[in-house]
Amino acid sequence: MSHHVTFNDLPQGGEKFEPAKGGKIIGALGLVGVLGLIASAFFFFTKTDTFAYSWLFAVFFTFTFVVGGCFWILLHSASNSSWGVAVRRIWENLANMILALGIFAAPLLLPQVQKPLYEWMNHHREAAVHAHHDHTTVKEALHHMSVENPHLHALVSKYGYMNLNTWFSWYTRFFLYFLILWHIARTLRNKSLKQEQDGDIKHTIAARQFSCRWLLFYALTVTFAAYDWLVGLDYLWFSTMWGVYIFAGCAWASMGLTILVITWLRGLGYMKKVVTDEHYHLMGKLLFAFTVFWAYIAFSQYFLIWYANITEETRFYLIRNTDGWRWVSIFIVIGHFVGPFLLLLSQPRKKNPVVVSLVCLWILFMHLVDIYWNVIPERGPSLGIGVWVPGAWVQDLAALCAVFGSMGFLYLRGLAKYSLYPWRDPRLIESVNVIN
Amino acid sequence: MSTTLKRVHGYLAEFDSVKDLYHAAEQVRDAGYQRWDVHSPFPIHGMDTAMGNPRSKLPIFVFCGGITGTAIAFILQTITQTNFWSHIGLGFLQKIVEAYPTVVQGKPTDIWTLPAFFPVMFELTILFSAFTTLFGLLALIGLPRWNHPLFASKNFPKFSDDGFFVCIEARDPKFSQEGTKSLLEKAGGKNIELVEDEL
Numbered sequence: 237m238s239h240h241v242t243f244n245d246l247p248q249g250g251e252k253f254e255p256a257k258g259g260k261i262i263g264a265l266g267l268v269g270v271l272g273l274i275a276s277a278f279f280f281f282t283k284t285d286t287f288a289y290s291w292l293f294a295v296f297f298t299f300t301f302v303v304g305g306c307f308w309i310l311l312h313s314a315s316n317s318s319w320g321v322a323v324r325r326i327w328e329n330l331a332n333m334i335l336a337l338g339i340f341a342a343p344l345l346l347p348q349v350q351k352p353l354y355e356w357m358n359h360h361r362e363a364a365v366h367a368h369h370d371h372t373t374v375k376e377a378l379h380h381m382s383v384e385n386p387h388l389h390a391l392v393s394k395y396g397y398m399n400l401n402t403w404f405s406w407y408t409r410f411f412l413y414f415l416i417l418w419h420i421a422r423t424l425r426n427k428s429l430k431q432e433q434d435g436d437i438k439h440t441i442a443a444r445q446f447s448c449r450w451l452l453f454y455a456l457t458v459t460f461a462a463y464d465w466l467v468g469l470d471y472l473w474f475s476t477m478w479g480v481y482i483f484a485g486c487a488w489a490s491m492g493l494t495i496l497v498i499t500w501l502r503g504l505g506y507m508k509k510v511v512t513d514e515h516y517h518l519m520g521k522l523l524f525a526f527t528v529f530w531a532y533i534a535f536s537q538y539f540l541i542w543y544a545n546i547t548e549e550t551r552f553y554l555i556r557n558t559d560g561w562r563w564v565s566i567f568i569v570i571g572h573f574v575g576p577f578l579l580l581l582s583q584p585r586k587k588n589p590v591v592v593s594l595v596c597l598w599i600l601f602m603h604l605v606d607i608y609w610n611v612i613p614e615r616g617p618s619l620g621i622g623v624w625v626p627g628a629w630v631q632d633l634a635a636l637c638a639v640f641g642s643m644g645f646l647y648l649r650g651l652a653k654y655s656l657y658p659w660r661d662p663r664l665i666e667s668v669n670v671i672n
Numbered sequence: 673m674s675t676t677l678k679r680v681h682g683y684l685a686e687f688d689s690v691k692d693l694y695h696a697a698e699q700v701r702d703a704g705y706q707r708w709d710v711h712s713p714f715p716i717h718g719m720d721t722a723m724g725n726p727r728s729k730l731p732i733f734v735f736c737g738g739i740t741g742t743a744i745a746f747i748l749q750t751i752t753q754t755n756f757w758s759h760i761g762l763g764f765l766q767k768i769v770e771a772y773p774t775v776v777q778g779k780p781t782d783i784w785t786l787p788a789f790f791p792v793m794f795e796l797t798i799l800f801s802a803f804t805t806l807f808g809l810l811a812l813i814g815l816p817r818w819n820h821p822l823f824a825s826k827n828f829p830k831f832s833d834d835g836f837f838v839c840i841e842a843r844d845p846k847f848s849q850e851g852t853k854s855l856l857e858k859a860g861g862k863n864i865e866l867v868e869d870e871l
Binding site: 535538539542543581582583671672 | 727
């Protein structure tokens with residue numbers, strides 16, 4: 237209250253980011269992206285089978301941030317909150333990266349990439365050939381095949397969801413996910429940009445109504461995308477916690493990224509007046525909440541599977557709790573939960589931009605480990621190579637550099653397109669002076 | 673007739689609005705008073721800063737309470753259901769409970785059966801934290817008590833409806849009959865009264 241900021245204290249037209257100012261990081265990301273893309277192209281043609289896993293890991297890792305950004309604008313609008321107006325544009329831009337990500341995700345549509353990743357598709361394709369030959373349906377052909385291979389009974393039972401040839405096939409859903417996320421991201425940013433023309437509160441209200449309706453579709457999108465792309469790696473496995481687990485990681489990591497981007501922008505001299513340590517505190521609290529939420533969900537999933545001890549379910553944790561992966565699992569428990577939990581517990585640390593940003597760097601790293609641990613352990617056993625694939629980490633790194641580097645480059649450059657905060661939002665002043 | 677002993681509790685001043693109360697609080701804080709408080713019908717954002725209150729000690733108590741809960745749950749469960757304590761050379765602890773061993777659920781007996789104990793560790797952490805929060809808070813604010821000297825003021829009941837008050841207590845080392853009163857007047861206080869506590 238001592239430094240009450242009014243509308244006149246803020247620059248007319250908001251603050252525009254000049255990419256030249258942040259050239260070092262943007263340039264580095266671009267370079268990493270280009271080098272990664274070249275390496276990826278090489279691995280794609282020479283080591284397609286193992287590299288498919290690397291690419292899936294990199295695309296999904298990047299996808300979680302975009303999805304998380306989408307969640308935060310939806311939640312912000314739906315809950316009618318005012319504190320986040322100052323940082324909302326960062327989320328809007330993050331969510332709008334979905335189209336660019338679609339290009340990076342497109343290789344997953346290629347049968348050559350799907351072959352090593354999704355065993356169930358191979359069975360379905362074989363069944364389709366039989367079905368064509370015997371003039372029956374794919375489902376019946378699968379049923380016949382299960383005489384030889386009893387595991388395929390599961391595929392017959394799951395046919396309604398896991399299939400390649402109905403109106404609700406894997407392909408249809410793939411396009412739907414991007415369409416829905418793009419629609420949400422674009423609509424909310426458009427409303428926000430229109431408000432910059434007239435400063436009318438009606439756009440805020442419209443965004444609220446829109447968000448309340450689309451939160452449901454958003455939740456379904458994240459859940460189903462997580463199932464289709466990751467659970468599908470092992471068609472016998474299932475977990476009802478999976479969608480929530482992935483979602484918790486998305487919200488957590490994207491909040492971490494938001495804090496880092498804001499700290500970076502403030503270091504370059506932007507948003508100095510609109511973002512205060514109160515915002516850091518608020519975002520830190522949400523980060524803390526999702527640290528606990530993630531742990532709660534991750535443990536629930538592990539605990540139920542561990543205790544129930546059903547063969548199809550335990551396979552997921554068996555391959556991750558044996559050999560070297562066991563230490564990664566234990567590392568995740570400590571690094572993903574215990575560390576951030578203790579670090580984010582106290583208020584002064586959350587309010588300190590430097591400290592909380594360092595924690596956020598750690599959080600991004602742990603989220604990377606988490607997604608890696610979810611995707612990669614499946615590679616060796618599925619391809620019949622063993623637990624570890626020697627030297628494959630180079631391919632993982634190449635894919636990560638290609639996708640995350642390029643997307644990071646596009647994202648940070650894209651910040652320059654609009655004002656860094658919605659400068660004519662009627663509740664901006666309320667947000668700038670927030671005290672909690 | 674009335675020869676009741678009375679003790680001066682302090683000066684009570686009323687303010688018209690949240691804004692006045694806030695600025696008054698800043699002035700009292702800057703004058704260096706320690707034993708004083710504001711009373712309002714609802715919480716006011718930023719009042720802690722305006723009053724210059726230090727951070728509450730409660731979180732430290734709650735943290736210790738929570739850790740105690742986790743530790744108790746861990747110790748009780750591992751003593752009765754695993755061989756962990758024998759392995760680290762404290763087998764006598766397990767001897768104590770061997771009269772009533774709980775060998776149930778077909779779990780492994782080493783420390784890696786730990787996930788089975790998490791729910792109880794979690795619950796006891798919450799329970800102990802909640803208890804320390806509640807009882808720690810009551811201890812720190814001095815509740816429950818039978819009465820409060822400020823209830824002697826006829827004006828004061830408005831604090832739960834539409835009144836905003838500052839009360840500077842007489843036990844404050846800076847308190848003086850003239851100086852304190854003029855400070856409150858200067859800050860815009862109205863209906864300033866000397867509240868007396870019946871002994």
